[in-house]
Amino acid sequence: MLHRRYEPPYLWRRQQPPHRRTTGRATGLQPIACRQESTLMTETNPVFRCGTVAIVGRPNVGKSTLLNHILGLKLSITSRKAQTTRHRLLGIHTTADTQFLFVDTPGFQQKHINALNRTLNKTVTQVLTEVDVVLFVIEPMHLGEADRLVLNMLPKDRPVLLVVNKADLMGDKNNLLPLIQDFDLEFPFAAIVPVSAKKSLYLDELLTTVRQHLPEQPAIYAEDEFTDKNERFLAAELLREKVFRLLGEEIPYAVTVEIEQFQQEGKLRRIHAAIIVDKESQKPMLIGKNGEKLKQISTEARQDMEKLFGGKIWLEVWVKVKSGWADDERALKSLGY
Numbered sequence: 001m002l003h004r005r006y007e008p009p010y011l012w013r014r015q016q017p018p019h020r021r022t023t024g025r026a027t028g029l030q031p032i033a034c035r036q037e038s039t040l041m042t043e044t045n046p047v048f049r050c051g052t053v054a055i056v057g058r059p060n061v062g063k064s065t066l067l068n069h070i071l072g073l074k075l076s077i078t079s080r081k082a083q084t085t086r087h088r089l090l091g092i093h094t095t096a097d098t099q100f101l102f103v104d105t106p107g108f109q110q111k112h113i114n115a116l117n118r119t120l121n122k123t124v125t126q127v128l129t130e131v132d133v134v135l136f137v138i139e140p141m142h143l144g145e146a147d148r149l150v151l152n153m154l155p156k157d158r159p160v161l162l163v164v165n166k167a168d169l170m171g172d173k174n175n176l177l178p179l180i181q182d183f184d185l186e187f188p189f190a191a192i193v194p195v196s197a198k199k200s201l202y203l204d205e206l207l208t209t210v211r212q213h214l215p216e217q218p219a220i221y222a223e224d225e226f227t228d229k230n231e232r233f234l235a236a237e238l239l240r241e242k243v244f245r246l247l248g249e250e251i252p253y254a255v256t257v258e259i260e261q262f263q264q265e266g267k268l269r270r271i272h273a274a275i276i277v278d279k280e281s282q283k284p285m286l287i288g289k290n291g292e293k294l295k296q297i298s299t300e301a302r303q304d305m306e307k308l309f310g311g312k313i314w315l316e317v318w319v320k321v322k323s324g325w326a327d328d329e330r331a332l333k334s335l336g337y
Ligand SMILES: Nc1nc2c(ncn2[C@@H]2O[C@H](COP(=O)(O)OP(=O)(O)OP(=O)(O)O)[C@@H](O)[C@H]2O)c(=O)[nH]1
Pocket: 057, 058, 059, 060, 061, 062, 063, 064, 065, 066, 077, 078, 079, 080, 081, 082, 083, 084, 085, 086, 105, 106, 107, 108, 165, 166, 167, 168, 169, 195, 196, 197, 198, 199
């Protein structure tokens, strides 16, 4: 089982309770076409459910935003650019009767095929064979070519829920109904659930629907654990997010981050990080005039790290060139892909 792989080395403890979610009940938009009955936990029927849930979809549909808003904290990095997520990431969400083990995956894509993208795509296909439930995330429009690539990979031997994200962009929610009828013809989805990850809408409905498909078994992780990743990994991701958010279209895809040193001295964490680029010519864009761009990237990353880790951070960031890293299998391994 997938979760066995996620046994410690390092488990994370939640620093603060999840924020309150707005549910979609007031608007009356509910999960649609659920094909399986639920067995909810009641005082006479104390059933605990726990299982793994893959979040898959083409790049940029909002998979990481969905995970973060369910967890109530920023675990998975997000940006407007495709390929922000490059690792499989476990996000643990525990309630009174359920432990959801969400696996966020990189967006599946075939536009630029290099060793990095082959590795990212392999991660997605592998996760699909290992989980109890699959969430296939799309935007509220007709399925595009990139969505269909993922659709064709969906497993037929386990429940797949279609999550129509960004419902806030729809205006009139009734416009969704004809689309949902079309989607229903495409694949035997166990349910079709419209949500807005960014606005935290209908997430409770989504969780209730997912729960119905999880196996009855005790929790695997303690209630306050929310990921299997260590601080070193999360620090690298937060720094990479700033590169994705603060630089133009070209650069981010050629960038990765390596944490060279991570030391904790009391409450202070000292971090030495390298932003790795593909070519010498990319360095000046990252550093900016008088080092301003790099300063902005490090300041914003440090602020996010302080929020997530709950303590002071001393962060030093360098830019280094490792030419061809994204198409070099050995370099990818040493960089943690
Ligand atoms: N309007 C709106 N925007 C959203 C919603 N969910 C996510 N977004 C935006 O969509 C963009 C992509 O979100 P991500 O969560 O990074 O998407 P992803 O699917 O994880 O992307 P990859 O990492 O490339 O696979 C970001 O700019 C989000 O703010 C939503 O419910 N409504």
